[in-house]
Amino acid sequence: MPENSSTTLPRRQLGRYLREAREAVNMNLDDVAPLMQLSVSTLSRIERGLTGIRVPDVEALCRIYGIDDPGVIAGLIGLAKQAAVKNWWQEFDDVVSRGFDLYVGLESSAKHLTIYRPDMLSGLFQTPDYARALDRIYMPEVTEEIRERRTQLKSKRQALITRKTKPATVDLIVHESVLRTAVGGAKVMREQLNRLANMPANVTVSVLTFMAGFPAGVATGPFTILEFGRDARGRESSPTVVYIESYAGDVYLERAKDVGRYRQAYDAIRQSSLDVAASKSLIRQIAAREYRA
Template identity: 65%
Template sequence: MTTNDSSDDNSTTLPRRQLGQYLKENRLGAGLKLEEVAPLMQWSASKLSRIEAGKSPNVRVVDVEALCRIYDIEDAEVVAGLIGLAKQSAGKSWWQAYDDIISGNFDLYVGMESSAKHIQIFRPDMPSGLFQTAGYAHGVDRVYFPSITEEELARRIELKTKRQALITRKTNPVTIELIIQEGALRTVVGGPDVMRDELLHLANMPINVTVRVLPFEVGFPAGLPTGPFTILDFGQDAKGRDVSPTVVYIESYAGDMYLERAKDVGRYRQAYSVIQQSSLDVASSKRLLRQVAKEFRA
């Protein structure tokens, strides 16, 4: 068993998600149900489920050791690896400083985003937070959170800006593919100047980012509108195994969903592929972005 050696581990959710995955695999391998293990730990089944899903930020070493005994894990290297992941997962993540403004379970998404090696995003409505300029983010959040103070609004924009560091960092920047529908280029947020700056920002992304525009004339390539979704891949270890399951994140007005079942992930991969094939190529997309940006000139 190997653990992730990335220097960024203490600022991601990857260690605790790996830990949860390994613990679940060993529980199932031992033929045990959540309801059977939880009482042995004096936990609720929901607490154990959260640990296995990587949603529990603090898993004690003594608890990992106890679970190893319950699951009859006798391999010293495996036990040491699980304990190592537990210690890594206890590190404080940078986004925890923004707990007061992160709603719902979006902190889980930010952690996954920080851990990802490759991200594919489809946004038919607007650029995702990873691609919003400060002006565009202000225009969106001022309307969506009408009752917050200017200080809270500034912190929300700061959070988006910090998230964007994974695109521009010098060491292992994440590779991202963004597909945005043409209508989003013409939906005004914050006024003409803000729109012009945002579109030029999209047109001038670094080499590790590709931006494509889905034009009006292709309709709905997947057959039905999919809504916005993000596919997050976390890379492979030295043995070529996925270090963590691929996750599809679906954001909606009513709340967020996280899909990990192979069937669901495959369906969204297929949808993304179809949408990508119907989109303009990167060069044509950049030309369109710059053309529409000019239309916003006063």
Template identity: 65%
Template sequence: MTTNDSSDDNSTTLPRRQLGQYLKENRLGAGLKLEEVAPLMQWSASKLSRIEAGKSPNVRVIDVEALCGIYDIEDAEVVAGLVGLAKQSAGKSWWQAYDDIMSGNFDLYVGMESSAKHIQIFRPDTPSGLFQTMAYARAADRIYFSDITDEELDRRIELKTKRQALITRKTNAPTIELVLQEGALRTVLGGPEVMRDQLIHLANMPINVTVRILPFTAGFPLGTAPGPFTILDFGQDVKGRKVSPTVVYIESYAGDMYLERTKDVGRYRRAYDVMQQSSLDVASSKRLLRQVAKEYRA
């Protein structure tokens, strides 16, 4: 069993998800149902389900060892690996300091984003928070969170800035692809100067980030507008096995969703591929970004 030991990443989310994945596989391998195992642990089935989904922040070592006994896991190396993951998942993550300003389960997304090795993002409206300048982010959040204090707004901008640090991480920086519809370049937030700086920022991304613009002339390549989504991949271990299942994160005004079923992930991968193929290439996208940025100087 290979555990995540990336020293540059304080994420507890990935070890938590790995632990849940391995525990579920061993439960199924033992031919046991949630409803059969949970009473043995004096838990509800929903609690065990949350642990297997990587959504429980505190999984005790003693509980992992008890589950290993229930599942007849006798390999000392496997038990040690699961215990190691439990210890990692119990640590503190940097984003927990911002729990008071993160709505819903956005902390789950930030943890996965921090752990991902490859990220594909489609945005029809505004650049993802990963790519927003401070001035652009402030203008956007001031409108969306109209009732927050200046201090809360500052903390939201600070959170985005800390998220963006993964782009320029010295080791194991993820590869990130962004497809942005052209309308986002011409939808003004914060005024001409803010827009100009934002577009130049997008045009000057580091080598591990590619930005492609889906032009107006492409119409609707899917025949419909899918809304913003992000595909997060977590890489493979030394045996070529996925470290953790791929996740599709879908943002909406009514709330966010996380999809992991193979069918759902495949559908969004195909959608992303279609829109990427319909977009301008990287060089042409940079030219368009700089061209529109110049228009804001007028």
């Protein structure tokens, strides 16, 4: 998977620029949509980076917003063309829901991920056998073929942190319960924990023990903070996103206030977690003692 294969980031960059250009001329979505012969909802999705946009529509919006700098126009058209390229994960359309498709796109564009998992390991770290065992629990009705496709998708996602050229950096905290909740039997758990203890240098793993209680004051549930790096001017390439996965559905937060709250929660959890060396020692100890062959 090439490092810049995701079309999500250019789509979000283009959407943000178009929104800022619209706001700069004091126009709202209701003003612009009729001029473009688009619905307000479609224009909103374009600005939020949820869907692509044709080059002629980019040029039309530039005229409406008074953007006449040839360099700026060319840059926006370039982003639109990048966003039109097929995503690598589209080959997994049969096993990726529309909601999770958005997450995979964000994840593949991320430069840094901050992850808290009090329940199970994220797909970024799962061994194939752990992934299959989870799917047998949560999706007993699907065929083995579908399970295998889902496992292949997870393996492809993991290139984000294992590739040799500019892998994403990850700070991961897992609750001790994740290590002690058997999935797939002793052999599967032993291999899974050994992989977790031997992550590459760009991934730090910390364990929140049972004795730490609730450092954030409440049980936050699992969450991931995705950051996308900065451009040449030092501005975020794309707004930071908090992804919250739940049984009832997924939530994406971008407001600075919401992102800040989750950063504070993560910092509190991290301060109460074991350091990296002690975490690795505990993980290996559990693997060797509690999941013997």
